[in-house]
Amino acid sequence: xxxLKKKLKKELKKELKKEHIGFLFSTLRNSHKIIGPKIEQGVxxxxxxxxxxxxxxxxxxxxxxxxxxVKGERPEIFxxxxxxxxxxxxxxxxxxxxxxxxxxxxxxxxxxPERQGKPLAFIGVRACDLAALKLYDRVFLEGxxxxxRYASLRKDSLVIALDCSYPGDNCFCHAMGTGPxxxxxxxxGLAELNESFLVEAGTIAGQRLLDGLPLEEATExxxxxxxxxxERCRGMMKKSIRTDDLPxxxxxxxxxxxxxxxxxxxxxxxxxxxxxxxxxCNSRYDLVRLAGISPRSREVSGTRVRKWxxxxxxxxxxxxxxxxxxxxxARYRQWMSHKLAYTVEQxxxxxxxxxxxxxxxxxxxxxxxxxxxxxxxxR
Amino acid sequence: MYDRSMPFEATIKWIKKETRDTxxxxxxxxxxxxxxxxxxxxxxxxxxxxxxxxxxxxxxxxSPLDHDLxxxxxxxxxVTTALSGLRAGDVIGMRGPFGRGWPLEEAEDxxxxxxxxxxxxxxxxxxxxxxLKTHAAKKxxxxxxxxxxxxxxxxxxxxxxxxxxxxxxxxEVFLTVDRADPEEYWxxxxxxxxxxxxRLSIDPLCTIAFVCGPEIMMQTxxxxxxxxxxxxxxxxxxxxxxxxxxxxxCGHCFFGPKFVCKDGPVFRVSEIEGLMGIKEx
Numbered sequence: 001x002x003x004l005k006k007k008l009k010k011e012l013k014k015e016l017k018k019e020h021i022g023f024l025f026s027t028l029r030n031s032h033k034i035i036g037p038k039i040e041q042g043v044x045x046x047x048x049x050x051x052x053x054x055x056x057x058x059x060x061x062x063x064x065x066x067x068x069x070v071k072g073e074r075p076e077i078f079x080x081x082x083x084x085x086x087x088x089x090x091x092x093x094x095x096x097x098x099x100x101x102x103x104x105x106x107x108x109x110x111x112x113p114e115r116q117g118k119p120l121a122f123i124g125v126r127a128c129d130l131a132a133l134k135l136y137d138r139v140f141l142e143g144x145x146x147x148x149r150y151a152s153l154r155k156d157s158l159v160i161a162l163d164c165s166y167p168g169d170n171c172f173c174h175a176m177g178t179g180p181x182x183x184x185x186x187x188x189g190l191a192e193l194n195e196s197f198l199v200e201a202g203t204i205a206g207q208r209l210l211d212g213l214p215l216e217e218a219t220e221x222x223x224x225x226x227x228x229x230x231e232r233c234r235g236m237m238k239k240s241i242r243t244d245d246l247p248x249x250x251x252x253x254x255x256x257x258x259x260x261x262x263x264x265x266x267x268x269x270x271x272x273x274x275x276x277x278x279x280x281c282n283s284r285y286d287l288v289r290l291a292g293i294s295p296r297s298r299e300v301s302g303t304r305v306r307k308w309x310x311x312x313x314x315x316x317x318x319x320x321x322x323x324x325x326x327x328x329x330a331r332y333r334q335w336m337s338h339k340l341a342y343t344v345e346q347x348x349x350x351x352x353x354x355x356x357x358x359x360x361x362x363x364x365x366x367x368x369x370x371x372x373x374x375x376x377x378x379r
Numbered sequence: 380m381y382d383r384s385m386p387f388e389a390t391i392k393w394i395k396k397e398t399r400d401t402x403x404x405x406x407x408x409x410x411x412x413x414x415x416x417x418x419x420x421x422x423x424x425x426x427x428x429x430x431x432x433x434x435x436x437x438x439x440x441x442s443p444l445d446h447d448l449x450x451x452x453x454x455x456x457x458v459t460t461a462l463s464g465l466r467a468g469d470v471i472g473m474r475g476p477f478g479r480g481w482p483l484e485e486a487e488d489x490x491x492x493x494x495x496x497x498x499x500x501x502x503x504x505x506x507x508x509x510x511l512k513t514h515a516a517k518k519x520x521x522x523x524x525x526x527x528x529x530x531x532x533x534x535x536x537x538x539x540x541x542x543x544x545x546x547x548x549x550x551e552v553f554l555t556v557d558r559a560d561p562e563e564y565w566x567x568x569x570x571x572x573x574x575x576x577x578r579l580s581i582d583p584l585c586t587i588a589f590v591c592g593p594e595i596m597m598q599t600x601x602x603x604x605x606x607x608x609x610x611x612x613x614x615x616x617x618x619x620x621x622x623x624x625x626x627x628x629c630g631h632c633f634f635g636p637k638f639v640c641k642d643g644p645v646f647r648v649s650e651i652e653g654l655m656g657i658k659e660x
Contacts, residue, residue: 099385103430105469108388144477144641145383145626254657281630283623288431300431309630316631319621320455330659334633342636 014215015222016190016197018077024123024160025051027212032121032158035090037083042069044083046090049123055080062169062356064365074166076192078124081168084361086129086277087122088136091153095307098149098284102301115149119156125186127179128171128355130161132277134185138347139280158205161186163226164233170356172239172369178353180237181230191226198226239356241369242376246350247341253375254333262371263329265364270310272358272366273335278343278351281316283309311335336368381413384626386428386472392447393467397538400454401498402463403440405447406473419443421505422480422617422645425450426625428472429461436622438644439476440501442508451501451538477625478644481506481589481615489587489613490524492579493550494600496572496592500529500538502617502644503591507550514549525550526579530572530596532557534565553578573599576607583608589645591617598655601648611649618644635660 016024028034029050037044038053044060059072060080072079102109125133140150161182164171173179182189187206191198198218201207273279288302309316311334317324325331343351352368359367381387388409395403408414419439427450428434435458441449454463465471483506491510495503510525527550531537534556543552553575555568568575573596586609590600597616604614620632620639632639635654637646654660 101430101472103470103472108386108430108470108472110385110472112385139628143627147384147628148382251653254660280628283629283631284434286431286433293431302431311630311633317621317633319619320453320459324620325659327659334660337635338630338633342633345636346638 013218013223014199014210015218016199016213016215018196020214021077021197022051023213024209027209028121028158031118033118034121034123035087036123037078037080039069043067044069044080046083046085046087054078054124059166060168062360064170064359064367065361065363066365067360075194076165078162078165078192081164081166081171082126082128082355082357084275084357086132086275086355086357087125088132088277088280090120090122091133091136091157092140092147092150092280092282092308095305096149098304098306100301100303101286102299104297104299112148115152119158120153121158121160123160124162124190125159125182126162126164126355127182128173128176128353129277130159130182130185131173131176131178131349131353132355133159135278135343135347135349135351135353136280138349142347158188158209159186160188160190160206161202163189163191163230165192165229167233167237168356168360170239170359170367171237171354172241172356173354174234174237175240175243176350176352176354177243180233181226191229193222193225193229196222198222239359239367239369241352241354241372243350245376247344249372249375250337250341254337256375258371258374258377259329259333261374262332262366263327265366266328266332267363268312268314268328268331269363270312271361271363273310273312274308275357275361276339277355277357278339278353279308279310281309281311282306311338336371339368340372380416383474383477384624386426386434386474387413388470389473391465391467391469391471394465397451398536401451401536401538402454403449403451404462404465405449406471407448408473409470417476419476420480421483421509422502423476423478424502424622424625424644425473425475426477426622427452427458427462428474429458429465430472432461433458434472434474435459435462436477436625436640438502438505438617440504442505442512444512445508451498451504453498474625477622477640479642481617481645482587482647483509485613486587486589488523489585490582491526492581492586492588492604492609493525493527493529494572494588494590494592495527495529496596497531497536498538499590499592499596499617501591503527503589504539504542506589507546511546511549523585526581527552528555528572528575528579529553530555530557530575530592533560534563534567535560571599572596573603576600576603581607581609583610587613587615589615589617594619601655611652612647614648616646616648616651618646620644 056077140147164180292301339351389406392405424438440451559565623629627641
């Protein structure tokens with residue numbers, strides 16, 4: 001392993017001219033389904049793309065509860081920041097068929113669907129999403145029982161990460177210590193410069209991909225430019241969050257009056273949990289079609305489905321004869337405490353990666369950074 | 380090993396009605412391999428799955444040394460209603476075992492105080508059965524005390540009522556009901572199970588307590604035990620939450636930072652100390 005790292009280090013940082021970015025796509029296209037940013041309904045979303053789909057030159061203006069995409073002046077290809085989608089949509093899709101079942105009085109047969117399609121290649125994974133991916137790996141691969149489906153999708157996937165040139169208006173990854181530049185956890189890392197991309201390999205698979213590209217040796221100037229851009233991006237971030245007293249602050253504030261205050265604004269739409277790249281909660285249920293039931297022989301057939309769920313759902317913590325979190329206050333507290341405190345204890349990583357999506361996509365603009373600051377106010 | 384996130388077949392061997400809303404069903408795992416690999420300890424639970432309806436976490440109410448694998452179920456929701464409608468010979472799905480069980484080794488040489496409320500008796504019956512089965516094997520030394528306090532709503536709601544006389548020589552059993560029906564003769568105590576603590580004299584230095592029941596009853600029991608100087612490190616609770624996957628990736632069973640399904644359901648009180656009094660956690 002060490003030897004590999006050394007080898008990779010030696011070949012670290014090559015330069016890919018911007019006009020050659022198409023080569024990356026054409027190399028990948030044969031073996032992978034390429035997932036990256038594109039515009040849909042005025043929003044940068046993730047989906048299967050080609051090189052022309054990247055919304056180069058667009059700028060997104062984000063506020064609490066607001067997102068506007070405009071054609072701007074920025075010269076970069078990746079001139080925009082993160083949209084509502086994160087890569088969790090592809091590794092743990094919103095709805096999954098877990099298995100099909102056919103059961104009768106005397107037996108039960110279960111068939112697990114085969115995975116179809118090419119493996120996935122993710123292009124333009126930002127530092128925040130990379131940190132989220134790391135958490136996802138812990139959740140789905142290191143539990144007492146690993147999620148086979150996630151494991152197989154993840155194993156074959158290729159992660160091409162990207163340094164952010166510009167932060168979104170709600171970003172605070174520098175405060176969470178996750179970005180804005182990518183350091184590890186990717187197969188291939190990109191950093192956009194004026195004329196070119198600085199490329200580095202993080203794994204053997206990334207190195208193999210890198211070997212197939214028309215690269216030039218990176219100069220000292222390039223490296224300096226990368227560092228400057230990272231620094232500039234860091235400096236442009238408007239939001240911040242104090243993390244030195246986490247998770248203690250949350251445990252101390254579980255009875256804080258601020259939760260009531262948030263609950264009065266909160267609509268419980270669950271948007272924050274849908275856009276959060278680390279939210280992983282889900283529910284399973286059986287989907288039975290009328291045709292699948294024959295009462296006389298007691299035969300039932302259907303599929304077992306897993307879908308994203310949210311701790312804001314009213315029935316999320318319901319058990320027979322009661323609900324453990326009947327109030328909105330408790331549900332919001334559950335979400336925020338899980339992000340900022342519980343995940344550290346559960347998985348050793350913070351559950352908030354500082355992407356700011358929950359602020360942008362909250363219809364009433366509840367701002368996790370502000371709310372946390374308010375918790376510090378001991379009344 | 381087998382994948383515990385996929386249900387396997389189990390046949391209902393027999394069903395016994397316990398009370399007006401509770402029944403016990405004995406299950407037999409169909410696959411020989413899984414049957415051989417299947418090992419559980421008292422306090423763990425299985426997900427019972429009725430295809431087309433859903434699955435539900437049910438703690439195992441028999442001991443690993445027992446011949447039958449028992450689940451004691453209260454009819455409360457869709458799945459448990461469906462389970463109650465099945466007959467011997469029917470096949471259902473099952474996943475498990477999940478979670479962390481009771482620390483039986485730790486309790487071996489200590490006085491064990493079992494406190495159960497309502498259907499909380501189910502995972503504790505597993506412990507009691509285990510004690511009965513292992514009692515004879517222990518030849519040397521003084522047998523530590525085994526005490527069972529059990530409270531139910533009314534005499535009719537006492538689950539496993541017919542079994543308790545058989546425990547008598549090995550386990551001291553104290554029963555209580557919240558309210559005795561006037562039409563039924565009841566000689567035992569009335570009042571909350573926590574009231575029974577007054578009838579005992581326990582030695583806090585060598586007592587370990589297993590508690591399972593409604594949350595408020597567990598809180599009161601913990602308070603009573605701490606009042607009697609039983610250290611928090613030796614009080615264990617079995618918590619109940621909405622469990623959906625059983626393996627810590629669905630998020631339904633969070634109790635603060637704990638996954639009840641994989642970190643619990645049995646917790647040492649000292650582990651969850653700061654979380655217990657907090658409402659709606």
